[in-house]
Amino acid sequence: MLTQASIDGIAAAYSSSALVDLRKFTRLKPPPPPAAAALFLKARTEMGDPLKAEFLQQQGQSNAMADPLLTENPLKQGKKVPCVLSVAGSDSGGGAGIQADMKACAALGVYCTTAITAVTAQNTVGVQGIHCVPEDFVEQQLQSVLSDFDIDVVKTGMLPSSRMVKIVATAVRDYRVRALVVDPVMVATSGDELVGPAILGVLCKELLPLADLVTPNIPEASALIGGKCVSNIPDMREAAAVIHQLGPRYVLVKGGHLTSNDIVDILYDGKDWHELHSLREETHNTHGTGCTLASSIAAELAKGAAMLPAILAAKEYLSIVLKHSKKLMIGKGPQGPLNHLYGLANLVDMTNQMRLNPRDLMLYAVTDSDMNRRWHRSSSEAVRAAVEGGATIVQLREKEAESREFLTDAEACVEVAHQLGVRLLINDRLDIAMACNADGVHLGQSDMPVSVARAILGPKKIIGVSCKTPEQAQEAWKAGADYIGSGGVYPTKTKKDNKTIGLSGLYDVCKGSPLPVVAIGGISAANVEEILRSCPVNLFGVAVVSCLFDQPDIRAATANLHSKILKVFNTQRAEGR
Ligand SMILES: Nc1ncnc2c1ncn2[C@@H]1O[C@H](COP(=O)(O)OP(=O)(O)OP(=O)(O)O)[C@@H](O)[C@H]1O
Numbered sequence: 336m337l338t339q340a341s342i343d344g345i346a347a348a349y350s351s352s353a354l355v356d357l358r359k360f361t362r363l364k365p366p367p368p369p370a371a372a373a374l375f376l377k378a379r380t381e382m383g384d385p386l387k388a389e390f391l392q393q394q395g396q397s398n399a400m401a402d403p404l405l406t407e408n409p410l411k412q413g414k415k416v417p418c419v420l421s422v423a424g425s426d427s428g429g430g431a432g433i434q435a436d437m438k439a440c441a442a443l444g445v446y447c448t449t450a451i452t453a454v455t456a457q458n459t460v461g462v463q464g465i466h467c468v469p470e471d472f473v474e475q476q477l478q479s480v481l482s483d484f485d486i487d488v489v490k491t492g493m494l495p496s497s498r499m500v501k502i503v504a505t506a507v508r509d510y511r512v513r514a515l516v517v518d519p520v521m522v523a524t525s526g527d528e529l530v531g532p533a534i535l536g537v538l539c540k541e542l543l544p545l546a547d548l549v550t551p552n553i554p555e556a557s558a559l560i561g562g563k564c565v566s567n568i569p570d571m572r573e574a575a576a577v578i579h580q581l582g583p584r585y586v587l588v589k590g591g592h593l594t595s596n597d598i599v600d601i602l603y604d605g606k607d608w609h610e611l612h613s614l615r616e617e618t619h620n621t622h623g624t625g626c627t628l629a630s631s632i633a634a635e636l637a638k639g640a641a642m643l644p645a646i647l648a649a650k651e652y653l654s655i656v657l658k659h660s661k662k663l664m665i666g667k668g669p670q671g672p673l674n675h676l677y678g679l680a681n682l683v684d685m686t687n688q689m690r691l692n693p694r695d696l697m698l699y700a701v702t703d704s705d706m707n708r709r710w711h712r713s714s715s716e717a718v719r720a721a722v723e724g725g726a727t728i729v730q731l732r733e734k735e736a737e738s739r740e741f742l743t744d745a746e747a748c749v750e751v752a753h754q755l756g757v758r759l760l761i762n763d764r765l766d767i768a769m770a771c772n773a774d775g776v777h778l779g780q781s782d783m784p785v786s787v788a789r790a791i792l793g794p795k796k797i798i799g800v801s802c803k804t805p806e807q808a809q810e811a812w813k814a815g816a817d818y819i820g821s822g823g824v825y826p827t828k829t830k831k832d833n834k835t836i837g838l839s840g841l842y843d844v845c846k847g848s849p850l851p852v853v854a855i856g857g858i859s860a861a862n863v864e865e866i867l868r869s870c871p872v873n874l875f876g877v878a879v880v881s882c883l884f885d886q887p888d889i890r891a892a893t894a895n896l897h898s899k900i901l902k903v904f905n906t907q908r909a910e911g912r
């Protein structure tokens with residue numbers, strides 16, 4: 336165990352070796368630290384507080400609660416990317432160690448390289464096994480990374496042997512990295528030991544003197560000062576002072592292990608004391624908070640922040656992450672992981688919710704107001720019957736009606752279609768589509784340009800376009816359409832002066848279209864099989880008018896067509912097409 340005398344000796348030997356002055360660390364414009372972080376700060380200013388003044392100055396007038404995932408991302412093309420090297424152990428549970436470091440850096444817009452020191456078999460229950468990576472191979476990883484990447488900050492976590500600590504210290508010295516953050520990992524959140532006390536001597540003697548920041552939790556702080564009990568804030572301050580004597584420029588003793596609701600971390604730079612307060616989040620998902628804090632500080636330093644703003648921004652990020660992790664249900668054990676990349680959830684939701692599932696084009700029912708009049712049906716009655724018969728999407732096509740009448744009709748149809756779980760599009764009229772909250776529009780070549788329609792409708796609405804050639808289909812795709820309607824495949828009474836492209840024209844469009852295609856024009860139960868079989872690639876369905884709506888029983892006609900289409904698709908699937 337370390338005695339006070341040996342600590343003093345080590346301190347004397349290394350006291351002048353601070354690596355860089357982070358306050359002069361201005362390669363990149365420092366990100367404005369979040370204003371809300373000021374809430375955490377109860378600076379002790381007995382001896383003046385230049386860091387706090389600097390922080391407040393950098394913070395400027397902004398009162399907005401900064402979300403680190405929404406602020407400007409420094410991972411920009413054509414610019415030097417801020418880089419962290421995490422020298423740490425792997426957590427198979429994905430919550431702490433290397434995995435936490437990479438996610439935290441990614442969330443904060445910093446590139447993270449790694450040198451893996453140990454592979455742990457670990458989960459939310461505890462640590463089941465540890466396999467140390469041979470020291471020479473850790474050295475090789477360090478060489479690979481440091482000789483190539485322009486590393487701004489090295490962050491260390493689990494260093495399982497004294498020789499490994501020495502190797503890291505040598506690498507940091509040799510490559511003169513700009514800053515070193517040491518998280519003196521010893522025990523996992525579960526209470527399982529990750530690193531034994533045998534490394535303490537070398538850690539104190541070789542690594543801490545090089546460190547710009549060391550971030551012990553309470554048991555680690557106690558181990559670093561020779562086993563003296565640390566159980567309250569005065570003890571934490573005393574421990575920070577003793578650890579500072581070992582040579583690091585800043586010591587942050589983390590208070591997460593004390594039980595109070597007001598969590599206090601103590602920061603000491605040899606002169607000034609800072610108590611950083613945060614409200615304890617009531618959550619079991621705290622596995623990896625220490626790793627996350629240290630790597631977030633490293634990321635902020637890499638972006639150019641000075642030490643105190645970097646720590647405050649990192650704590651702000653951690654507290655937002657803890658809030659977003661409260662209800663995560665991952666693993667069966669008592670300590671779940673954090674939701675580091677919570678900001679990606681919206682993106683994932685967006686990509687999961689495809690605007691249009693191409694399978695919905697299978698039986699595309701296009702209404703016709705003349706036919707409905709002839710058969711004495713309202714549009715919504717016709718839509719209901721078609722959807723109940725198996726139509727998978729509906730387009731409302733109205734050539735004659737006044738806007739107000741069309742809108743009233745459209746509203747009723749949207750209601751019916753949505754009740755039955757089917758999407759409804761409006762032909763030509765963006766204004767009606769928006770007014771009745773339809774799912775999108777279908778446009779012809781002489782209607783509103785697709786790019787304009789997309790700009791007006793926004794990213795969530797479906798846009799379909801009538802195309803007779805592969806070139807038109809490509810244009811539509813580039814402009815932001817979702818599907819292509821291609822025809823007329825056969826001559827049709829519904830569109831008299833429409834040029835017929837035939838099966839071969841349809842085939843060409845299907846082959847050349849980057850978007851799913853639905854065939855249209857003169858299609859009925861009699862020829863649907865022939866059409867679907869002739870274009871197996873990219874043809875997702877057929878659009879029909881008269882064979883549904885010019886029939887005495889729409890529901891029965893639709894059901895009949897539906898079963899024919901299904902038969903072809905099932906055979907094609909069985910044939911592996
Ligand atoms: N429940 C919580 N709510 C808010 N902040 C927390 C909570 N738990 C920990 N923290 C904060 O997270 C940081 C890490 O704290 P802690 O003392 O738990 O580190 P650690 O023991 O090294 O973590 P780890 O278990 O990942 O090794 C500290 O800044 C602490 O204030």
Ligand SMILES: Cc1ncc(CO)c(N)n1
Binds near residue numbers: 431492529623624
């Ligand atoms: C690999 C690894 N490093 C650090 C910690 C600290 O929580 C952990 N649990 N696992």
Ligand SMILES: [Mg+2]
Binds near residue numbers: 520522
């Ligand atoms: Mg820790």
